[in-house]
Amino acid sequence: MASVERGLQVLTAYGVPTLLLALTLWAWWAWPTEFGSSEAALQRVPVRAMFTEPGRSVDSVLPGLRQRNPVEALDTQLSEQPLWLWLEVPAALRERGGVLDFPSRHATALQCWDAQTLQPLGAIDRTSAAASGRGALRPSRAGFALQVDPWPADVVCQARFSGPARLVVQAGSADAIEALQRRFDRHAGWLDGGLLMLALFTLVAGLINRDRNDLIFAAWLIINQRMAALSAGWDYQWLGFLWPPESLPLVRKLTLALYGTATVVLFRSLFAADLERTATLRPVRWVLAACVPVLLAALALPYRFFLPVIWIASAAGALALGYALGVILLRTRSRVAMWYAAAMGVALLSNVYEVVAAALGLKALLGAINSVTAALASSLLASLALAEQFRLEHEQRLALQAELQHTYDFLPIGLFTLDLQGRLLSANPALQHMLQRPLEPERHTWNELFPQADWQALAHEEPGRTIEFETRLSTADAGSRRFLVRAARAGDKIEGTLQDITDKVQAHEHLQFLADHDPLTRVLNRRGIEACLSRGLQRLRRGKPLAVAYLDLDRFKLINDLYGHPAGDAVLQQVCERIQEPLASTMYVGRVGGDEFLLVMLDTPLHRAETVCRDVLQALTRAPYAVGERAFQVRGSIGLVEVAAGANAKDVVAAADRACRQAKRAPSSGLVVYEHGARAFQEHEAEMRLVERLAAGRDIDGLFLEMQPIVALRRPQQSLNFEVLLRMRDENGQRVPIDRLLRAAEHAGCMGTIDRWVLRTTLQWLSQQREQLPCVQFVCLNLSGASLNDERFMHDAYALLQQHADAAARLCLEITESVALHDTGNTRRFIDRVRQLGARVALDDFGAGYTSFSYLKDLPADMLKIDGSFIVNMNRHPANVAIVEAIVTLAQNLGMKTIAEWAEDRETVETLAEIGVDYVQGWALSRPVAPEQILRSRSGADFIADAQLHAYLNTQPPDDEFDRVDWVLGRPSSGPTSRSG
Template structure:
């Protein structure tokens, strides 16, 4: 076999391929350099050489501008002969401005002999000329007529205006012409020979074709590019280029054509007006879009908004106004808009100084100099300004400069996006949150360093490792479902047992994008553990580890919904507070933990057990008949009560009481706990066995159910029906037959017709949170009753009304009640508000302020149940009350207990020394009445005088003493002297 040589076989083939690849690469680089650098430079250089050195195709030697005489026929009544005569006095000029006049213009001139071989043509190069008619002078031989609709005779249409052919004259020819114009026309007359004018016309057509083709091509290219890329700013730029083309066409005089089609002359004025207004709006819109970011920096955006609104006004005026009237409006409003743009461009150049602003400023300068030069020249009569710059050059230059501005803006935006991409990539790399991208099969496409460190992944694993390789089973399905929900959704997933991360927890967010899934991953293991701990603490007691009140309530709800019959045990430790007080809370806490351990040891695991708070525990005994539950609780009591609790070197003996209730399906949590608590309190009071059992249907259940129904009748912001008032007389011991004072008491008639006791009404109102509303009803009803029946109460000096403590400390109630007092101020002198001693001393400052406001309005204050508290004498001096109502417990038993007599006597003396009146409650027999009279009590209230009366009975009574039914009591009252009453005096 022949040798392959040193470069034969596979190695030689590989080297050959490398050489061909390198050769191909060098060729590509050469062609790239040639196309990017060499060819553009050659084209630019050759273009400059051609423009500078080579002659134009349609070169003309130029024309001669002729002097002429002109006048404006304001009356439109001159004949050719009369006009010729009048023109003899007109000055000779080289140009004549019509000043927007649309009346006939007469002018005369001498047409020279341009050439002895070809015809002489006299051109009237005005695009604003509408009609032209010429004669020879002085013979007035017609030469022809011309208009935008056609020509006749020796007239013809040339470029933007008209021309008269004089064939080959032998001598200069005098001429008389009459023309009409629209817009800011500048009349000039030029003489040509036929050949030169033809070249000039061809040059004119070539220029118009160049500008039209160039700008339209550029506009179409920009528009298509903008639509494909959805860049709406460049759509505006494309339309602006078309507007620039039309303005250039107007300046050159060929705007009567569009895409080689002739526009009807009648439509030209409207088209021109709309073109000017639309170009104004497009310029403002393009400016606003190009420099939207820069304008936020330099400010004055409101000024641009004003200029844009001016453009809308200009567009609206273009429809109704004639061309002659529209042009002045264009000068004024357009000038304002241009001034605004110049001002903003100056601010942009000063502050932003970007190349985009510079190019756009140059483009706008060219537009202002060229496109509007004729308008401004006509407005101010400056001929040099009107014909200073080539429209073709100006249009192309301004469009190219605007294109440069757009290109610069594109470059700046591309650079901005590139910087944003770099920042995003850097952020992607350094963010501490794991970021990833997966393909449609669940394999990793990329991941940031944080995710790779979190999962122990390498870059080489891209495309190989699946999502399920790192997470719990089913993680891929969970991720797919999450990616379809939206950006705000998130889930928590676990790690993989195979990778030893099963205990880890991850927070996952993901979205679906272009068949890929992109998302973020955070390791939230510690947070999850903390949340689980918080969830545990939310339903468990941190001391004993058992359920807390919330956990117990959830257990009761679950049991009530699922079980037909079950039991609830309420456990309370007796005199547990002594352990805390004598030996500290550590000892008490240890006892509580041991109690919980004993209960849990006695109850099997299916029971829900927890601590309600303090030394109270509850056990939900699932699916347990009441008899079986009672047996368990009996054994539990023995376990709790008989065995001491060892805490350090001390042993504590603790007794417990249990209330056990039988519960059924659907029982409410608050009802079950209330019944069990009631049974437990009964067990504590009985002290027999320490256990009280309530079976289904027991009287205690019915009683509590009635209480709960009463509470429910006090709904949210409403009071129950059936409320009414009764009044109990308060008799004066100094003038019993000359006064009729009483206390207003609350009653309620239930649905069964029975009267509910006031204690239950008050308790239900307090439990429902509507005690303030109830007190407001009592006060307002009482005041309304007093106002209605005041004439029937001549002997009444005060009417007592009780206020609950919850109402007195309710700021909303106090404001509402004082507003009510202002409505009834004339009768407030009869009102005496009773405040219990304990409530008054709860917030002494608030109470004193309340009393002062009541006194300022003329009402009175009485301290109710005085003597029942512990600190009355210490704080009494701070309360400026009008009366003390002595607690009835002292009064009722004073005849059988001499100590009570001494207490009552001391309280009466204290009241008198402080300038207050004394009122004894619960006076029920004659002996007590006599004792109170001897002590010196001012008023008495109780059954010895009268029970609570209907309101109508008060109105028919003569005095409080008239209610006494006992003859002995009546005889005693009659024996008393009748001095004048003082507590209710108007003073």
């Protein structure tokens, strides 16, 4: 059955049209027509013709007409003057009767008279109401026909023409003329019916498909039909309705102008891409631009003046289009161009022939049937060109559809189509792979695959708008997956895409986690814990309690130094696990340093927070931390603060840090608690105000100097030595604790400014008081580590030492051991430069570090100031006495002098004297004093208030070697400022 159906389809689609075409060609070639050979039965009638000016009467032109020679054909040469004709009626016409035929489509009016009696025979005028004729004259095909009974011997006629007319008069029987009229009407019907039906079909197709090419071609077909009617002589009617006679000249001019315009527009539209590729668009645009003045000429110029314009424009346009078409044919071999060339060739040859025939007076070779054939052939060929264009576009669409289908099948993004009831109409393989299940059209619904809430969002979306949302789906193999849905309602369907964004979401969540968490310990980082603290401060304003704790692991650095960072990292991870064990859900821990943590406890009163902190400390020491085969003990210190309303995050963290440092120093349980009214908060607030004051960049008011004597243990009456100490008063005249000042200066970044002030003030004072200080051997002045690393300060310090060379010789700049050992190379260069400038250098706090002795040989200092922690209560700790004695012996062997600070009692001073210390500084000898008191004293012995100590020092034997050393008078020196005391 299927083969029968295919056979019938082939027969209907291909067999019947082929048979009809073959039958038509055979009939055209071999069969006789129903009209017979009517034209052969017509007889040419010679005429005498003469043009005259308008207004001449018939009797006035007869003498001139009789003198004219008879001719069988006459060209008017576009003349619109009246043309008078004298015809001798053929004998056969007088005997048997018949019709005189005037077959000229350019004839606009005709009047005839009996040449003997001048009796009017009839009149007809296509430009007036007499278009249907009066008397014996009537319209016939494209011209007129005169039928008189009985016929006179001669007939005189006056004719008027418009356009390139060629006058021929024929005589024949009424039957022959009637047959020609029927054939004329049949040809007109063919032309009108064929072209208009084709145009109507193309117009409807163009409107349905919204194809501009179809619409342009439909317009061209209609104008082509009017051109053919104009050529064949039946353009005076439209679908059987006669045009108003007075409008015919304008209609003809517009037909000619619009035909050229439509032809160029159709050409431009069909070959838009080819014109761009072959660079022939410019001449076509020139022709399009020329169409505008031609249309205006059609409206403005008389017919006989318009015709030369249209001829010239047609010739130029044909050359331009022919050139462009030829280039396209040569370069692209386009079949569309071939068909279009054939169509335009038929139309152009037909029109050019008519122009040439009219201009040169050639006899027309194409009759009405050929005009119809030319119009139909050009239209058919143009239709084939358009059909070829449609075929190419169809093939391109198929290729694009195949490519789209390939993309649809292999696109990694899921594509789907739903109806408005949620049924799945289509799904590409990627979607099925994402969902891990086969999907058949119309057998699955959205709610079977995804949550129902998602369908509600899709179903209620407005048409034309795109909706986007994320959804989840649990699969058997991959677990929970995240998808991004984008969909839009198009008519009665919902088109959408599904993209698996699980990896993207997980990566985004991981990045978000890393933004707020420490990647090693997985607890909050500084940014995350600060956000929690900000949230807690906001809740504090609403009356919720807030506690913050600062945790520092004790001596954790040793684990990294001795066993490496991997071991330290493993311990840190276990530490964080233990820290979080006692924490409630409203408590957060964040890592803010290598071994430092911040605990933010929201909505937690102080007593509860204190309990949690003790639990944390117990958890830290509960058991050793196992890393491989090793186990480590880790302890911690916590500073806990109760946050008061109005506090800011920075101050809260600073207060907790201070409490933590206090907890590390205090021999307690490792926990220090500050209530919101504690003195530590007040001190911190004062320190912050001082920081703001120092950071303002203005001159620092309230600074002044004090001096603490340094007494020689041999011959104290012969020297007056001291250390310069920095002091400050606030705006109320109260003394600012020195530790607060130094912390604030370091925080504000102005240690260099303060040290520069101390150095300048000390040098100026020593220079001014040189004569009053004859016994001064050295003046100690302490430099901060920040200043020693400040290139600008160092430059200024060297300049000050050079400027006050006399005072620099008495100056001894103190460098703390930690600063000296931080960069021994830089320290060595500093010592060498200072000694070149006349000053001396002392290593302060010597012995506090475990690397002091190993580096001492690389630092050529002049003096050692033994760390006070060995001096205080040294008699209670024999080990300290032994350490100090070792330092003294080492210094003596290296040629250095020693100073012991923090000597608080007479017994300590006596012990220091016995073990060979050179100088002593401390409250046992003198507290810091004003510079004026230094000026009133002759030696360091003047400051000793203890009579027993004074007597003891007077009994000490002199050190001859010490007395001999010219070191006492100074060496090159330079240095920053003093802060100690």
